[in-house]
Amino acid sequence: MADWAGLCVATSLLVVLLTAAGYALYSGLLSDITVLTGSPPIKKITFVYKFKKGPYESCGELFKESRGIGPKLSRIGVYYDDPKKVPGPQCRSAVGSILSEGEDQADEELLRSYETSGFKVFSFPEVTHVVTASFPHRTFFSVLLGMRRVYPRLEDHIKARRLCAHPFLEIYREGLIQFMAPLARQGDFYVPEIRQAERRLLEREDFHSDSEGSGADSNSECSSGSGVLLLDSRETSPAASSARDDEPDRGFGGRSSGGASFQEPDRERQQQAGREERPHGDWDEKGPAPHQWLGAVVGEE
Incomplete structure (x- = not known):
């Protein structure tokens, strides 16, 4: 009888282990990961979002809320700070759902539902060069993996390629998590809450620089920091203008971790078109290391 009980326990443990191993493999434990520099996985998009300042682990609640309103829509998370350099409470993100892509029109009823729930509308342009990778999205564990x-x-x-890539986007659709960081027009990927806060910070820095006679160079778009000081580089469009005009002012706590910030200079805008036409191998700008958002979207399934 004891032998029979031991055999049952061993069999049960074996079944549990095999099930766990199968679940992990199905979730993407050994899936190939290919990182590419080239065309983006998405066209220009219009999306709804809620801006959040806080640990990325808590973004899952926003994903759930967004999915609850539009369960069939692709979801998107945009992450602006490196949690290894910026304290969790100061990390900034925008989480929501994609309403339309390319020339498609957004569903007006869905848009009203999102706006009623406090979501805001913004748009990202289509760019010619990004760093991108994808990962299967089959289970909750897929997100963590x-x-x-x-x-x-x-x-x-x-x-390895000394690229300038920021911010980092995660797009959840069609059974995949698509990771993407633009290599051009990065300023257009910063939502109004961040642009307004960065503009105020830039004005304060300019004031102190003028009053103290400082010659420090703060005009490098790509450095070792985790954010970007942005001037108005977004092309004028109805969606962009509406998004800017409707946004209330919001401050932010800055880089308490000591990470440097970036400013998009006039030189960047002047060379924008030329850079977008360069071959992939010619991207030699040194940029910030990507953010390792471990468990960034706990709750996203």
Whole structure:
């Protein structure tokens, strides 16, 4: 009888282990990860979002809220700060759902539902060059595996090629998590809450620089920091103008971790078109290491 009980226990443990192993494999434990520099996985998009300042682990609630309103829509998370350099409470993100892509029109009823729930509308342009990778999105565990497996690959790729890539986007659709960081027009990927706060910070820095006679150079768009000081680089469009005009002012706590900020200079705008036409191998700008958002979207399924 004891032997029979022991055999049952051993069999049960074996079944549990095999089930766990199968679940992990199905979730993407051994899936190939290919990091590419080239065309983006998305066209220009219009999306709804809620801006959040706080640990990325808590973004899952916003994903759930967004999915509850539009369960069939692709979801998007945009992450602006490196949690290894910026304290969790100061990390900034925008989480929501994609309403339309390319020339498609947004569903007006869905848009009203999102706006009623406090979501805001913004648009991202289509760019010619991005750093991108994808990972299967089959289970909740896929999200955690994707965070831990993909970001180190992105970091290696960007460092090896001395690229300037920011911010980092995660798009959840069609059974995939698509990771993307633009290599051009980065300023257009910063939501109004961040642009307004960065503009105020820039004005304060300019004031102190003028009063103290400082010659420090703060005009490098790509450095070792985790954010961007942005001037108005967004092309004028109805969606962009509406998004800017409707946004209330919001401050932010700055880089308490000591990470440097970036400013988009006039030189960047003047060379924008030329840079977008350069071959992939010619991207030699040194940029910030990508963010390793471990467990960034706990709750996203």
